[in-house]
Amino acid sequence: MSTRPRFSIIVPVYNRPTEVDDLVESLLAQTDRDFELVICEDGSTDPCKAIIDNAVEFRGLNAKYFYKENEGRSIARNYAMERAEGDYFIFFDSDCVIPPDYFATLKRELDSNPLDCFGGPDSAHESFSTTQKAINYAMTSFLTTGGIRGGKVSMEKFTPRTFNMGFSRKVYETVGGFREMFSEDIDMSTRIRQAGFTIGLIRPAYVYHKRRVDFKKFFRQVHVFGMSRITLHLLYPGSMKAVHTLPALAVVIGVALVLLGIFVSPWWLLPLGIYLLAIFISALVLTRSLVIALKAVPASVIQITGYGTGFIKAYVSKILLGRGRDINEEIMMRKGK
Known part of the structure; x- marks a missing residue:
């Protein structure tokens, strides 16, 4: 008899099989596996289904794979949430790599300090290119962004972003899904805060975020x-x-x-x-x-x-x-x- 997972990881994907492979490897290495992975392929011409099937069949990953026509990442996230079973929805970008203690840390932090909605910072893994690490600095430094993406010093109240964000099923049932727009995660966080739910930064629950690979992008x-x-x-x-x-x-x-x-x-x-x-x-x-x-x-x-x-x-x-x-x-x- 299957047990309902505490966390449902929601990841929209568009032509990113190599990134998904790295993400899956990091999830397989988690010290706490009380989660399911829900992948929604948003009309990709280079799908990642084989990677998910292999991880499920041969490596024991609890995962679901869905393919739909291309409509945008927010609609893909909503499609996945409708089919998820967890008590919390966790959102990663497909270009994230998750540290092995992420879910053990998240569980410990939520047990000691419950939150309706939460997020964590992002960092650069040692394997990333020097350009990716430089871009990570530019996006996280107080000198460039004021620390608003989870820095230790910040000029603004913390707002979770979908490269590392989570909220409870109750939040979803009350507020609804993401709107298809740019900065949809800030819009969602604002709606959650306006609905009276608690929002907080869980600093130890960080992810490695590859971001863009060149300056033009x-x-x-x-x-x-x-x-x-x-x-x-x-x-x-x-x-x-x-x-x-x-x-x-x-x-x-x-x-x-x-x-x-x-x-x-x-x-x-x-x-x-x-x-x-x-x-x-x-x-x-x-x-x-x-x-x-x-x-x-x-x-x-x-x-x-x-x-x-x-x-x-x-x-x-x-x-x-x-x-x-x-x-x-x-x-x-x-x-x-």
Whole structure:
């Protein structure tokens, strides 16, 4: 007789069999296996079904695999949740690798301090490339993001993200599933908080997150993040905090300093030089790698300028000019990959 698992791991997948293979290997290595894995393949042309079938048949993984037409990652997550059996839903991205004590840690933390919704930080595994580690620094450093993704020091109340997020079945039954939009995890966390549920950071329950493998893809990703912050502001007036505007402000100040440095005096470039030096030193201390520290500088510039320009673009278009669809229509129409 099967026992209902405490945790259901929900993972939407789109053409990522190699990543899923790494994720599955890390789940098979868990010291506590009180979970099921629910994979929803979102119309992939390069599916991962063989990997899941092999892990289930020959290695004892408790997993379910579903394939559906491509509609977006949020719809895929909702499809998986409808078919999950656990008391809690745990969300990972397909490019995550899970430390072996993750679920033992999560169980211990929830038993001692129950939460309706929770999340944990992400880090870079030693096997990741130097570029991936530099991007991880840019996304997690206080100097670049204000520590809002689970850092020890943060400028904003912690908001769980779907690379490492969980909530109870009761939350799902009350709030419903994810909306198909960019930054859908922030939207979900906001709805959960507004419904009166408890939300917290479980710092020891971290994951290794591969993120983007090159700077061009990284820029596109953070540019969309910046644009989606305006969507969230329109959905939830008053939700925008000072930390969300800082990258846009940094872009404006940075451009002004560069222009002044070119046309007035090179001394105007000094503040930029000091800031970039601080990033380099911070990354060097944290990673103990000269190569990663050197790459962390352009990665941080990309993180700030990508987010900042996306924010400015959406602010001008949607707020100043009032262009685009009605916000609720936009949420229903937008597709994610």
